[in-house]
Amino acid sequence: MPKTKSIKKNKKGYESCSGCGVCLLVCPQWRRTSSMSVTRKARARAMQAGVLPEEIASSIDACLVCGSCEPACPEEISITSMNIEQRIRLNRARSKYPSWYPVPLKKAFISDNSILRRSTIVLAGGSGLGQKTCEHIINLLGGSKKAGLAADDGRDIAALIEAGMVLDDERIKYFLNNLRYADTLVVAEGILHLPLREWLPGKKIKGFGEALMDIRAIRRSLGPEDMYIIESRGYHSDFERLVKYYDRLRHETGCQMNLDLQRIAIPTGASSLQARHNIETAGCLEHAKWIMKGRRVKRIVVEDFADIKVFQLITDIPVIHISGLI
Template sequence: MPATLARAPAAPRDYAACSGCNLCQLVCPMWRSHRDPRFTPAGMAKALQYGATAAWLAAPVEACSLCGACDPVCPEGIDLPGLVMDLRLQLANSLPSPNPALLDDLRARLQQGAAAPVVSRSAPLLLPGADLRADAALLARVQALLGLAIADDDGADIALALELGVEIPQHRLQQFLASLNGHSIVAADGLLLRQLRRWLPGSQRMGLGAALSSRPAVRSNLLATDLYVIEARGYHADYERMVAYYDRLQLETGCALNLDLQRIAIPAVAQGLSQKLEVAPGDDGAQAKWILKGRRPARIVVESMADCAAFERVCDLPVVHLAELGEDPEMIKRRPHAFG
């Protein structure tokens, strides 16, 4: 297997360091769908070098899915997802929103904060996020497999604020981070996981997919005929460690992975800001179709509920969430949909 990509110094650098090498373009879903150099991380960085403002870059900033694929390939070590999030914050503060009610509601939730946690100070915590919380049966399955307490405050409002470019009040962020202090963390939201690496650098944390697939009850039911779809954001947030982890998983199980030759995870869903603001149609399935191109798996196994929905829209293969592999595998293979 190829080694991980060489990286520049550990401290993230800003857009001024961009050399225009365009390596980020090769892995960018925006570039694949638009074929316009403005819709690439390098295009935005070079435009900023020449004086562009967030308003001038509104179209690519809004189109970005924050999948993080550009982050590990940048030889200059520029924090490209962070750059887009900063630009979204500037846009939210300077331009009218197409869905002001959603943003007003989010800002109110952030100001209000969350209830004080009641979990033991040392218990490992699961941050399920909004999607997993909405499926009580699957959440119970995840909790049983991992043996974790569910966080009273899982930071779902903070994760959404990061996505939409809404400023997070300092008191809300401090409240959330204080609730995690002293805990090891499993997070379902890859974007939140990425930020936790920066906010809590000494903490033990991992993505939901890696946590579940490390369980023997799950891993033993992965098949060589499976296509295993890694959630891209969490993977790219801890790229070097995750490359080694998923290489081992593939060697042990024989399953195919949604990785390119550089060990970059191809995202199954590429939704921009308009989709997240609920003012544009949802995912068009192009990314999921691209992952399936040339493949003939017997089953698709996903780490993310959003990825499950994406594949169910574009193919008639069985699609199952990783947590369901703890069940009898023959039952799973006979079930056409994971959440039907």
């Protein structure tokens, strides 16, 4: 029986924060607002001084849970888990939630026998991929005998995790039950990567980027005139491995990427709960503008389907999903 009570035990908590501020440099909300208050550093320092989560509610709510701060932290604090745990604590103390919070629905549990014996299962999540695109992805991943599209993609679980709301153990159990025989899970919701690794140890958890870039024909279709947008949550949740993977990809293809000088993926935040509510107030357009500043490219290729809309709003350059490369 998988453990579902917590996503991941913190190696270190806010008490270990030295206040170096390196996390701040990669925080999209800091970049956008220049306000120390919204940063992970400020929250950690305030809590070290005895401040309660309620007193920093606006800062906790501002976080896009992009995960950028975690690999940047020299103290190796599990910041993403810490951010979510702070939301859990805050939710316990308040009765009024931000407008973008998910409404917990009583979801009918689905037993999806059609995909049970597939070695690769695709969880398309709430990213907006259409049926046709999903079928194309299944074909790219080896066809319907090898790969299957999960009807229960866990998007509700992802939303609850992000919001720091209570996860129902029964719901998780049914969700995982459908995935138990697969070797590889291709998961669009980056925020699910870390819990899935913990819940289903031994399975390969990949984002769309890694799963599709393993196909040589797709890799070959990328070039120096492409701007490749990595989905930040999945990337940062397995940073030590993926930073090398994407570095090789960049070296091999010559494409440009949304990586900063620390090799952190600059997020648009398009898949955040805030952005699903309002893409502008979540700051996605400003984040995307920063990613594109000074870039000279002819095409934008995104891993996260939600990013397509964001880039289309700020540029005339064609934007395609990675699955559209071939």
